[in-house]
Amino acid sequence: MFPAPILEYFRPASVGEATRLLSGGAGENAHIIAGGQSLMQAIKSRLISPDALIDLQDIKALRSIHFDKNGLVIGAMTSYADIASDKRIPAAFAALCDAAGHVGDRQVRNRGTIGGSLCWNYIAACLPPTCLGLSATLELQNAAGRRRMVEARAFLKGPLETDRSSDELLIAIHLGPAAARTGSAYRKWGLVTDALPVVNICVSLEVGADHICREARVALGARSEGPTRVEAAELALRGVRKGDVRAIDAALDAAAEAADYQSDLWADAPYKKVLLRKIGREAVTVAFARASGEVGK
Amino acid sequence: MKRAITITVNGQEHEEMVENRLLLVDFLRDVINLTGTHVGCSFEGVCGACTVHLDGVPVKSCLMLAVQADGRSITTVEGLAKNGVLSILQQSFTEHHALQCGYCTSGILMNATEFLQSNPSPSEDEIRASLIGNICRCTGYVHIVAAIKTAAQRLAATRLEVAK
Numbered sequence: 140m141f142p143a144p145i146l147e148y149f150r151p152a153s154v155g156e157a158t159r160l161l162s163g164g165a166g167e168n169a170h171i172i173a174g175g176q177s178l179m180q181a182i183k184s185r186l187i188s189p190d191a192l193i194d195l196q197d198i199k200a201l202r203s204i205h206f207d208k209n210g211l212v213i214g215a216m217t218s219y220a221d222i223a224s225d226k227r228i229p230a231a232f233a234a235l236c237d238a239a240g241h242v243g244d245r246q247v248r249n250r251g252t253i254g255g256s257l258c259w260n261y262i263a264a265c266l267p268p269t270c271l272g273l274s275a276t277l278e279l280q281n282a283a284g285r286r287r288m289v290e291a292r293a294f295l296k297g298p299l300e301t302d303r304s305s306d307e308l309l310i311a312i313h314l315g316p317a318a319a320r321t322g323s324a325y326r327k328w329g330l331v332t333d334a335l336p337v338v339n340i341c342v343s344l345e346v347g348a349d350h351i352c353r354e355a356r357v358a359l360g361a362r363s364e365g366p367t368r369v370e371a372a373e374l375a376l377r378g379v380r381k382g383d384v385r386a387i388d389a390a391l392d393a394a395a396e397a398a399d400y401q402s403d404l405w406a407d408a409p410y411k412k413v414l415l416r417k418i419g420r421e422a423v424t425v426a427f428a429r430a431s432g433e434v435g436k
Numbered sequence: 437m438k439r440a441i442t443i444t445v446n447g448q449e450h451e452e453m454v455e456n457r458l459l460l461v462d463f464l465r466d467v468i469n470l471t472g473t474h475v476g477c478s479f480e481g482v483c484g485a486c487t488v489h490l491d492g493v494p495v496k497s498c499l500m501l502a503v504q505a506d507g508r509s510i511t512t513v514e515g516l517a518k519n520g521v522l523s524i525l526q527q528s529f530t531e532h533h534a535l536q537c538g539y540c541t542s543g544i545l546m547n548a549t550e551f552l553q554s555n556p557s558p559s560e561d562e563i564r565a566s567l568i569g570n571i572c573r574c575t576g577y578v579h580i581v582a583a584i585k586t587a588a589q590r591l592a593a594t595r596l597e598v599a600k
Contacts, residue, residue: 145456146437148503172504176481179499183459183479192456194504220493244569245547246484249493250500333568 142182147191154200154280154308157193162282162306165191171308173216173255176247201254201310204228210315215254215308220245222253230429231317232273234325234341234422238265241333254309257291260365262298263335268360269325271295271368272341275314279307286310297365318354321345322429326418327361330405336361337405338414340394342376342422346430350381357394359415363401369394381427384420391419441506445470446515454502461486463502464512472513472542473497476571484570487543488512494547496569513542516549524594525549525587534583536574544570548584552591560585 149165151157160169170189172178181187195201201216204225211232213222222228223240235253242248242256242265256266257277270277275291281304294302303309327339339361345354355376360366375390395412402408428434442451443463450468464470476483481499488497489511497510516523522530525548535541544567551558551566558566563584564577572580 141459142457142501144437145501148439148456148501150506175500175504179501180479180481183498192501196504244484245551245566246487246494246496246569247481247499249490250495331568332565 143185143188145182145189145192148194149191150194150197152197154198154310155282155284157195157198158280158282158284158306158308160191160193161308165193169193171195171258173258174218174251175255176243176251177255177259177261195308207313209313210317211313213253213312213314215257215310215312216252217254219243219248219251219253223248229317230432231321231323231343232314233429234269234273234323234343234426235266235314237325238269238327238341241265241327243333253312257294257312258301258303258309260295260299260301262363262365263329263337263361265325265327265336265339265360267291267295268339268358268366269341270312271360271366272325272343272356272358273314273323274343274356275312277312278310279303280310281307288313292368295366298363300365318345320347320430320432322426322431324422324425324429326422326425328414328418338400338411338418340415340419340422342419342426344376344423344426344430346381346427350427350431352376352379352381352427355390357390359394359398362398364399369397371397376423381431387420387423388416391416391423394419439503439506441503443502443505443507444509446511456501456503458502459498460488460500460502460505460510461497463505464488464497464510467502470512470514474539474542476539476543482569482571483540483543484547485540485543487546487570489546489550492550494550511546513545516545523549524590525552525584528583528587528590529580532579532583532586534575534579540570540572544572544580548587552584552588556592556595557588558584 169191172192201214203214219239219242270291277289277294279287323343325341327336341358343356355373357369357372372390372394375393379386395415400408400411464473474485476485486497
C-alpha cells in the first residue's frame, strides 16, 4: 500500500515556524503529522492525500509533562508511552495513564501522541473521552501568535471534527486545578486486549472525607456522534457513598441509556450497554479508591 | 517530491534521495536492501513485522515515512548480532524453537530486545502484554514467551557477572 505523491515535507523547529506553514506557507492541502499512527493509515489507504506534510517532531517545546499553578500541563506532542509511565501524574488525572497505557500496543504508544489523538478525534479513540471526563482545557496558537484556550467539550465536535482552525496548532493540554480528594479512571472494552474501544468510559470523582461523592464527571466515547459527557450519570453519582454498588449501577444504567449506542459489527447496542455497566463499575470503583489516596491500578 | 536524507542504520550512515511518500520500511528493504524487516499487514499497522528501533525505541516502520527518519538512528534485526554472534535473545529464540515460518520474528526480536532493557525481570503476563503489537500466525506464542523469559534470566546473569 503506497501513499499518493506528497509534494512537500516540512519539519519546523518552532511553533512559530509551524503556524506560519499552516497559515499558507505549506500550501492549501497541507496536513500536520504528529505521531502518525492514525494519519499514516489514512495516507496509505489514500483516504487523504495531502500535498504537504508538516512534521512536528523537532519542536521540543511541545513534548513535555510539567506542572503549573493550576495543575498539569501536557505538551501536544507527548507520547502515550511518556504519559503512561509518568509517576508524577496525580490521582485526579490518573485516567490519562489508564488511557495512554492501553492504546494499541508498545510500538504505537512510543510514536502516538495525545495531541494527535485529540486533533484526529476518531470515534474509537481513548484520549478524547478521557480529556472530556477530566475537563481538560486545550491551548491553541495561530500564526499571529494569538493563544486561545478551549474546553475539551467545545473542542471535540463530531467524529474527526474539532474546533481547531486550519491555521492553529494545538500546543498543550491543561488539567486542573483539581479539588483535594479527586480520583479518576478510564476503562475500555475492545475485541482483543488493548484494541480500539467498542465501549469506553472516563470517570472523575471528587469525594469527601466521609467517602461520599461531591462532584462527578462521566464521559463516554465510541459513539457515532463523537464523545460526550453524560449529565444524568453525573447527577446520579453525586451523594453516592464509596462501595454502594447498587447506587453506582443505577448511575451507570443512566449512562447506558443516555449513550445512544448503535449496533455495529463489533457489538449490538444492548450488548454495549451491558459492557458499559461492567467497565463503568470498575472505573467508578477505581476512581473512588484513587480519590481516597489508595493506589488503584 | 524528492528529498536528500541521511539515516544511520545499524551504525552506518546512508545518504539517499528518496520520494517524500516512501515508507521507512520500503527504504530499509528496497533502497538499502536490508530485507530482515518484513511487511505483514501492509497498511493497517497492526502486525508488527516491520518493527525497528528509532533511536532505541521500537516503532512500526510501515507507519512512518523515510523522510521522517532523516537525521535519526535506526536499528534493524540485522543490527542485533555482533561480529556474527547472535544476541542472547536471538540465541534463546533458536533454542526454544520460537519461530516456525520466521515472518514475524524480526519484529518480535526488535520489540522484545528493548522490552527487556526497560523491564529486565518481567512476569509472564507482562511478556504477553508486550507482544500485543506483534502477530504470530504459526508458533502460537508459547515458545516465544518461553524464549523471552529465558533471555531475561540470562541477561540478568550476564549483568551479575559484569557487576562482579
